Amino acid sequence: MKLHTYKDLSTLSHAVAEWLVSYVEEVLQRQDRFTIALSGGSTPQKLFALLATEPYRNRIAWNQLHVFWGDERYVPVADERNNARMASEALLNHVSIPPSQIHSWRTDIAPDASAAEYDLLLHQYFDSQQTTFDLVLLGMGDDGHTLSLFPGTDVVFEDKAWTAAYYLKAQDMYRLTLTAPVVNRAACVAFLVTGNGKADVLKEVLQGDYQPAVYPSQRVKPVSGELIWFVDEAAAGWLG
Numbered sequence: 326m327k328l329h330t331y332k333d334l335s336t337l338s339h340a341v342a343e344w345l346v347s348y349v350e351e352v353l354q355r356q357d358r359f360t361i362a363l364s365g366g367s368t369p370q371k372l373f374a375l376l377a378t379e380p381y382r383n384r385i386a387w388n389q390l391h392v393f394w395g396d397e398r399y400v401p402v403a404d405e406r407n408n409a410r411m412a413s414e415a416l417l418n419h420v421s422i423p424p425s426q427i428h429s430w431r432t433d434i435a436p437d438a439s440a441a442e443y444d445l446l447l448h449q450y451f452d453s454q455q456t457t458f459d460l461v462l463l464g465m466g467d468d469g470h471t472l473s474l475f476p477g478t479d480v481v482f483e484d485k486a487w488t489a490a491y492y493l494k495a496q497d498m499y500r501l502t503l504t505a506p507v508v509n510r511a512a513c514v515a516f517l518v519t520g521n522g523k524a525d526v527l528k529e530v531l532q533g534d535y536q537p538a539v540y541p542s543q544r545v546k547p548v549s550g551e552l553i554w555f556v557d558e559a560a561a562g563w564l565g
């Protein structure tokens with residue numbers, strides 16, 4: 326595991342953009358596609374906006390990117406809370422990725438059907454390979470959740486299916502999410518975490534006992550891939 330700490334969200338976002346540009350370039354030297362799962366939440370918005378503008382924009386071979394989402398809120402695409410909508414507005418509408426390579430979760434069919442469809446799609450993409458995504462970008466909530474793996478939910482312990490749909494009572498909303506088995510087979514998983522509201526939980530996740538039911542982010546442990554935490558000083562406050 327690598328931990329990189331930056332002054333604030335802006336510095337972190339520039340550093341991640343720079344890192345991402347190099348990583349995509351390196352991967353595309355050995356294969357013809359780069360598969361990425363994006364995260365929702367507010368933290369990656371700055372990164373997405375940066376990637377859509379110079380100097381980063383021209384340094385990525387967008388037509389070789391295949392885009393997925395780690396999780397989705399089961400609300401219409403037109404809803405502000407929709408993760409695909411956020412990424413489209415901040416980034417995808419501004420770069421030239423073929424639409425056939427952009428795979429958002431469907432929220433116009435039943436949640437279970439949507440999860441089953443996504444699962445099938447992922448198996449078509451990755452089945453014969455040991456490794457799944459080239460990169461999974463993740464955020465972490467101040468309760469230790471990541472993806473839509475929330476504390477106290479069964480989906481945290483899913484060890485077979487690659488996707489899940491379930492009703493999240495606390496938010497009165499269905500959630501669609503990738504699970505640990507598919508994320509842990511990624512070549513690289515990168516968390517972006519900022520703000521002092523996350524300092525306590527970050528310390529528990531990284532340095533506390535293994536309690537995934539309480540801190541679902543601890544379920545993310547790439548089998549052979551790399552795990553990188555990009556955090557700001559406020560979030561890193563309590564790390565010893």
Ligand SMILES: O=C(O)[C@H](O)[C@@H](O)[C@H](O)[C@H](O)COP(=O)(O)O
Binds near residue numbers: 367464466473
């Ligand atoms: O759809 C979502 O809610 C997410 O994908 C979620 O897992 C997110 O990454 C964290 O909640 C962190 O969100 P912030 O970056 O807004 O703190």
